[in-house]
Amino acid sequence: MTKTLSYIKPYGGTAAWAIVIKFVGSIAELFLPLLLDYIIDDIVPLKDIAMVLWLGLAMLACSLVAMFGNIWANRLSVVAAAKMTHDLRYDLFKKISYLRSRQVDEVTVPSLVSRLTSDSYYVNQMVARTLRLGVRAPILLIGGILMTFIVDVYLALVLLACVPFVIVSVVIITKKSIPYYAKKQANSDDMVRAMQENISGVRIIKALSKGEHEKRKFRGISDRLGETDYSAKKVMSLTNPLATLILNLGLVVVIIVGALMSDGAGSVLAVLTYFTMILNGMLGLSKIFVVISQGVASADRIEGVIELDHSQPVGQYPQGDKAYAVQFKNVSFSYNGVENNLSDINFALKRGGTLGIIGATGSGKSTVINLLMRFYDVNEGAIYVDGQDVRSLPPEELRARFGIAFQNDFLMAGSIHENIDYGRKLPEEDIACAVDSAQAREFISGLEGGMQYELAQKAANLSGGQKQRLTVARALAGNPRILILDDASSALDYETDAALRRDLAINYPDTTKIIIAQRVSSVKSADIIAVLDDGRQIGLGTHEQLMRDCEEYQLIYRAQMGEDI
Numbered sequence: 001m002t003k004t005l006s007y008i009k010p011y012g013g014t015a016a017w018a019i020v021i022k023f024v025g026s027i028a029e030l031f032l033p034l035l036l037d038y039i040i041d042d043i044v045p046l047k048d049i050a051m052v053l054w055l056g057l058a059m060l061a062c063s064l065v066a067m068f069g070n071i072w073a074n075r076l077s078v079v080a081a082a083k084m085t086h087d088l089r090y091d092l093f094k095k096i097s098y099l100r101s102r103q104v105d106e107v108t109v110p111s112l113v114s115r116l117t118s119d120s121y122y123v124n125q126m127v128a129r130t131l132r133l134g135v136r137a138p139i140l141l142i143g144g145i146l147m148t149f150i151v152d153v154y155l156a157l158v159l160l161a162c163v164p165f166v167i168v169s170v171v172i173i174t175k176k177s178i179p180y181y182a183k184k185q186a187n188s189d190d191m192v193r194a195m196q197e198n199i200s201g202v203r204i205i206k207a208l209s210k211g212e213h214e215k216r217k218f219r220g221i222s223d224r225l226g227e228t229d230y231s232a233k234k235v236m237s238l239t240n241p242l243a244t245l246i247l248n249l250g251l252v253v254v255i256i257v258g259a260l261m262s263d264g265a266g267s268v269l270a271v272l273t274y275f276t277m278i279l280n281g282m283l284g285l286s287k288i289f290v291v292i293s294q295g296v297a298s299a300d301r302i303e304g305v306i307e308l309d310h311s312q313p314v315g316q317y318p319q320g321d322k323a324y325a326v327q328f329k330n331v332s333f334s335y336n337g338v339e340n341n342l343s344d345i346n347f348a349l350k351r352g353g354t355l356g357i358i359g360a361t362g363s364g365k366s367t368v369i370n371l372l373m374r375f376y377d378v379n380e381g382a383i384y385v386d387g388q389d390v391r392s393l394p395p396e397e398l399r400a401r402f403g404i405a406f407q408n409d410f411l412m413a414g415s416i417h418e419n420i421d422y423g424r425k426l427p428e429e430d431i432a433c434a435v436d437s438a439q440a441r442e443f444i445s446g447l448e449g450g451m452q453y454e455l456a457q458k459a460a461n462l463s464g465g466q467k468q469r470l471t472v473a474r475a476l477a478g479n480p481r482i483l484i485l486d487d488a489s490s491a492l493d494y495e496t497d498a499a500l501r502r503d504l505a506i507n508y509p510d511t512t513k514i515i516i517a518q519r520v521s522s523v524k525s526a527d528i529i530a531v532l533d534d535g536r537q538i539g540l541g542t543h544e545q546l547m548r549d550c551e552e553y554q555l556i557y558r559a560q561m562g563e564d565i
Contacts, residue, residue, distance in 0.1 A: 016074035025069025026139040037270035081128035110193035118297035126295025137284030162250035180232035320384030330381035356523025360533035403480030407487035409471035411459035434476035464491035
């Protein structure tokens with residue numbers, strides 16, 4: 001909570017002005033009943049019309065100060081809260097962008113989305129409403145009680161006796177509500193997760209006619225969220241009725257005591273008006289407690305991410321063989337720390353060479369890339385790039401050596417040129433060469449605007465093969481030392497795939513290439529081919545060697561090529 005509130009410091013001046021103006025407006029409001037009491041009990045009996053008019057003008061002035069002061073202060077409060085939330089969201093987004101992959105796995109993507117959106121909103125509401133009500137409500141409450149002492153001591157004592165009961169009830173109710181709001185936000189994460197899954201998998205859901213099934217699942221999640229929200233609001237809804245009941249009982253006693261002991265109608269009317277102010281002050285405080293309950297729970301969730309240490313330690317490790325661009329040495333790794341996803345992986349690739357990695361789905365092919373680019377750290381063994389252990393290189397320096405294209409890669413809404421360049425301000429000749437080598441020139445030329453053709457979100461206005469060629473072009477445009485194609489040609493026909501591999505060899509002869517594929521034809525010409533099965537390396541060698549020595553590779557070849565061995 002302290003970390004979150006520190007974001008208001010740069011806008012402390014605006015917040016301070018809001019507090020000062022709100023204070024002045026609230027004080028002016030407190031003088032209205034006192035002036036009314038004086039007019040009714042002291043001036044009206046004298047029939048001094050001029051004094052009544054002057055005091056009436058004074059009441060009008062206090063009313064205007066209260067009204068315009070509250071409006072101005074509310075606007076300043078909104079501005080300060082909005083700017084603070086802007087900075088908080090930016091830092092949270094920045095932190096999320098740099099989180100280690102394992103940290104993202106632990107927090108989960110839906111929870112990160114929820115913290116960036118709904119949690120930051122609740123923090124915004126907490127700050128804005130506290131600045132707006134946090135000054136006025138206490139002043140109306142405390143000031144109203146003090147003013148009643150000025151008007152009539154006995155009536156003030158009656159109201160004062162009610163206040164402790166209200167405060168105790170509000171504190172108890174608020175304390176019970178905070179766990180409900182934390183649980184509500186966790187259920188909100190589940191709803192975001194369900195929405196993401198349904199949106200991304202809408203075609204499969206329709207193809208399998210599982211719309212009703214998904215609706216039932218979503219209804220269950222929605223019901224849990226609704227029940228938690230209901231439980232939280234059921235507890236907090238007791239605040240206003242309890243405060244009103246206690247103060248109304250006090251009001252009854254005030255009227256009785258006023259009828260028996262008060263000297264004038266003006267005093268009773270003033271006390272009743274102050275009672276209304278005190279009631280509004282108590283209700284304002286109860287509203288603050290509601291938003292603080294939500295805001296504290298949300299702030300804790302946001303700080304839980306912001307305080308994560310995303311840095312990847314860089315240490316001193318023994319060097320590998322500098323003759324190799326990439327080397328895996330006895331590498332083992334587990335995502336969950338229970339069972340290995342990779343076990344004892346060994347291979348070495350010289351500069352400018354090509355490594356093919358092939359295997360069934362789930363065999364660990366993409367995990368090899370995750371470790372090579374240090375999205376995760378190995379549990380055992382070592383990985384070397386140009387003879388240096390990847391753990392001895394700063395992540396930015398390490399990843400700058402790579403160009404990578406995934407099977408289902410990211411394409412943003414924007415022009416084709418913007419997607420390929422991706423803010424790197426690359427030379428146009430490099431982009432042109434990359435487009436040609438990725439076999440993307442022909443289809444880009446056929447689009448209206450060519451390289452300036454605007455892509456829809458997720459490039460929905462392109463085919464799967466066109467998307468893959470653009471991601472390959474983006475990977476090539478930076479002239480990487482190591483190119484990784486992670487199933488990035490799966491949507492290409494055999495002829496285009498062959499042309500792609502041919503142009504890579506011609507135009508990027510010094511680039512070390514790692515090609516992950518399920519097609520034998522995509523890796524057949526590689527200098528080295530690694531065959532993976534269930535996280536284990538069951539074959540390593542050239543195509544000819546594997547055809548002779550690796551039974552799994554032979555089975556894959558026979559199934560795909562339809563040829564006898």
